[in-house]
Amino acid sequence: MRIRLAYGESGLTVDLPDEATTVVTPVHHAAVPDQMGALRAALRDPVSGPPLRERVRPGQTVAISACDITRPQPRHLMIPAILDELDGVVGPDDVTVLVATGTHRGNTDAELRAMFGDRVVDSVRIVNHDARDPGSLTYLGRFGKDVPVWLNTAWVEADVRITTGFVEPHFFAGFSGGPKLVAPGLAALETVLTLHDAARIGDPRATWGVIEGNPVHDDVRAIAEGTGVTFALDVILNRDKDIAAAFGGDILPMHAAATAAARRVAMRRVEAPFDVVVTTNSGYPLDQNLYQSVKGMSAAFQVVRPGGVIVCAAECRDGFPDHGSYREVLASEPSPRALLDAIAARPVTVPDQWQVQIQARIQAGARVVMHTSYLGDADLAAAHLERTGDIAATVTEALAAAGPGARVCVLPEGPQTIPYLSGGRA
Numbered sequence: 443m444r445i446r447l448a449y450g451e452s453g454l455t456v457d458l459p460d461e462a463t464t465v466v467t468p469v470h471h472a473a474v475p476d477q478m479g480a481l482r483a484a485l486r487d488p489v490s491g492p493p494l495r496e497r498v499r500p501g502q503t504v505a506i507s508a509c510d511i512t513r514p515q516p517r518h519l520m521i522p523a524i525l526d527e528l529d530g531v532v533g534p535d536d537v538t539v540l541v542a543t544g545t546h547r548g549n550t551d552a553e554l555r556a557m558f559g560d561r562v563v564d565s566v567r568i569v570n571h572d573a574r575d576p577g578s579l580t581y582l583g584r585f586g587k588d589v590p591v592w593l594n595t596a597w598v599e600a601d602v603r604i605t606t607g608f609v610e611p612h613f614f615a616g617f618s619g620g621p622k623l624v625a626p627g628l629a630a631l632e633t634v635l636t637l638h639d640a641a642r643i644g645d646p647r648a649t650w651g652v653i654e655g656n657p658v659h660d661d662v663r664a665i666a667e668g669t670g671v672t673f674a675l676d677v678i679l680n681r682d683k684d685i686a687a688a689f690g691g692d693i694l695p696m697h698a699a700a701t702a703a704a705r706r707v708a709m710r711r712v713e714a715p716f717d718v719v720v721t722t723n724s725g726y727p728l729d730q731n732l733y734q735s736v737k738g739m740s741a742a743f744q745v746v747r748p749g750g751v752i753v754c755a756a757e758c759r760d761g762f763p764d765h766g767s768y769r770e771v772l773a774s775e776p777s778p779r780a781l782l783d784a785i786a787a788r789p790v791t792v793p794d795q796w797q798v799q800i801q802a803r804i805q806a807g808a809r810v811v812m813h814t815s816y817l818g819d820a821d822l823a824a825a826h827l828e829r830t831g832d833i834a835a836t837v838t839e840a841l842a843a844a845g846p847g848a849r850v851c852v853l854p855e856g857p858q859t860i861p862y863l864s865g866g867r868a
Contacts, residue, residue, distance in 0.1 A: 447833075447854050448681075448725030450757035450815070456720070456833045458850060462841055464716070465852045468859045469707050473684035477516070480688040481523035484675060488691030489699045494524070494673045498531050498602050503538070505600035507623040509607055510543045510570075511553050511727055512734055514683045518559040520606045520675060525566070537566040538596050542627025545573045545634055547765050569596060573631040585668045586661030589637060592630030593669060605666075605674045605693060609700040611708050611860045613740040614643055614800065616653040619676040620697030621666030629665075637661055640785050643799055650744065650860045651709055653701060666693055676700045678707060681855055712851065712861050715747040717844035718837055722755045722856035729756035729856075731763040732817065732825065736801045738856035743804045745851055745861045751840040752804070753833055755813040762821075771798045772825040778805035781826075801825075811836055 443463050447454045474480040485494045498504065506524060509515040521539060528537075539562065541549055548570030555563050562568070571594050572578055579592040580599075597603060605623035612618045626634040642648055642657040653659045674693035678700060680686045686707070689700040723729035723738035735756035742752045762769040775781040781802035804810060811828040822829045830836040841848040853859050 445852055445854055447720070447755050447852075448722045448729075448856060448858075449755050450729065450759070451726045453725065454755055454813075454833075458720075458834060458837055458852065459841070462848065463850050463852060464712070465854065466710050466712065466859050466861050467853075467855055468681060468710070471678075471680045471686040471707060473680055473682065473686060474688070477519055477685045478523055480685055481520060481675070481677075482527065484688035484690035485523065485527045488673075488696065489689055490691040490695035491673075494527055494604070494690065495531060497672055498528055500531055501536075502532060502601035503536050503599070504528065504532055504602040504604065505597045506537065506539045506604045506606060507542045507597065507628055508539055508558075509623070509627075510541050510546055511549045511557055512546060512730060513608065513618075514679065514724075514727055515606070515608045516677065516679070516683070516685060517557050517606070518562070519685070520677065521558055521562050524604060524606070524675065525562070534565045538600065539566055539568045540594055540597055540628060541568065541570045542623050543571045543573070544626040544629070545631060545766075547763075548572065569594075571628050573629060573634060576630075579630045582669055586664035587657070589633060589661050589665065591625065591633050591665055591669065593624065593633075594628040597624075597628050598669070602672045603670060605671055606676070608677045608679055609697070609704045610679070610858060611650045611704065613650055613737050613857065614638075614648040614658055615662060616649070616651060616656045616659045617697075617701045617704060619700060620674060620693055621659075621662045621671075623674075624666040624669065624671060625662055633665075640799060644786075650741070650862075651705060663694060678704050681858065708858060708860055710859055710861050711864055712745050713864055715745055715863060716750065716851040717747055717848040718751045718753065718840045718850040719743075719746045719853065720753045720755070720833065720837060720850060721853040724856040724858050726757065729758065731760040732756070732758050732812075732814075733763060733766070733768050733797055735812075736797055736804070738853070739804050739810055740800060741853055741857040741860055742851075743808060745863060746808050748807055750808050750844075751836075752808050752810045753813065753830065753836055753840075754810060755833060758814040758816045761816060762825075768797060769824065772801070778802040778826050782806060
């Protein structure tokens with residue numbers, strides 16, 4: 443069976459044995475015929491509340507939150523759609539676009555132009571959020587289960603606050619988009635560390651597709667609702683990263699409608715766990731680094747048998763990445779189990795620790811082998827990972843070691859598809 447995996451910008455093809463292989467992909471949805479038309483409709487006929495244009499008055503300032511470069515959001519369509527809708531009500535000088543980096547690095551001018559297009563970059567102010575700059579943050583109090591909340595001052599001081607994002611299952615927040623574009627997207631480091639502490643991340647409800655009762659998402663929603671969002675615009679993307687559906691309106695009802703649609707597209711049931719699972723991180727821009735690729739591993743972990751093998755194909759052109767403490771924390775203990783024990787014994791003090799906790803949990807339950815073009819054997823060994831240059835050979839060896847009747851599941855789109863077991867994990 444020849445299977446094309448999402449990998450970097452060009453993809454990767456592998457040949458696996460027909461009789462042993464199950465391929466799990468999202469329900470395919472064609473792009474809407476007119477993507478800008480779908481966005482205009484979401485702005486003018488929202489899920490809940492009045493149209494965007496009726497919520498904005500002349501002379502008001504507008505802040506728009508958008509995903510950073512690690513997310514395939516169609517910013518080049520969504521932001522112009524909003525600017526066009528508000529034309530004649532507010533001017534370009536009244537608008538600030540905030541790149542909701544969370545704790546990620548800021549994006550360069552070249553990246554911003556690729557993300558938003560020259561028209562947006564040249565016409566409105568664009569600011570990379572910086573979670574570590576106290577001078578750009580405002581304290582708003584405690585929300586949810588005692589989360590101290592600092593948000594970007596430009597966001598807080600704007601008269602109109604608009605979130606824009608895309609919705610897909612998220613490995614510990616349930617779903618992306620919606621309120622996540624406020625916090626952690628525009629939050630201070632201390633706020634993010636609290637939202638992603640060991641207790642919240644370790645809760646079994648902090649997982650793919652779960653929102654209500656998920657301690658991470660419960661607090662994320664409480665922050666967005668408590669601090670105020672004027673309008674929210676989210677989209678669902680198909681495998682080609684084109685818009686399949688658009689939703690607008692009051693942030694929580696809008697996000698509920700978008701997540702219901704995303705669940706139908708991305709969540710796929712399987713009957714039994716697999717000995718081997720081949721996964722990706724959905725290709726560029728999502729597989730730029732190992733940090734993000736934990737999402738692909740986590741999708742595979744949902745359906746691999748205990749002690750099975752996960753093979754993750756992720757280009758990792760940005761390395762671990764080099765900025766931040768992810769590599770340092772991964773290498774700080776001799777094994778994944780020791781990492782889990784160390785994290786449980788101390789408070790979260792660095793923003794990469796929650797990702798390490800999830801990766802360590804996966805690696806404590808399965809052997810994880812990476813196929814990557816930019817990280818070598820020594821790099822991966824420091825992260826307690828193995829490396830393969832030949833996915834098909836690695837799968838063949840793992841199936842042989844598992845014995846007669848061994849099976850492999852392939853997630854060509856990685857976390858764009860979230861498989862789940864009919865009766866829960868074995």
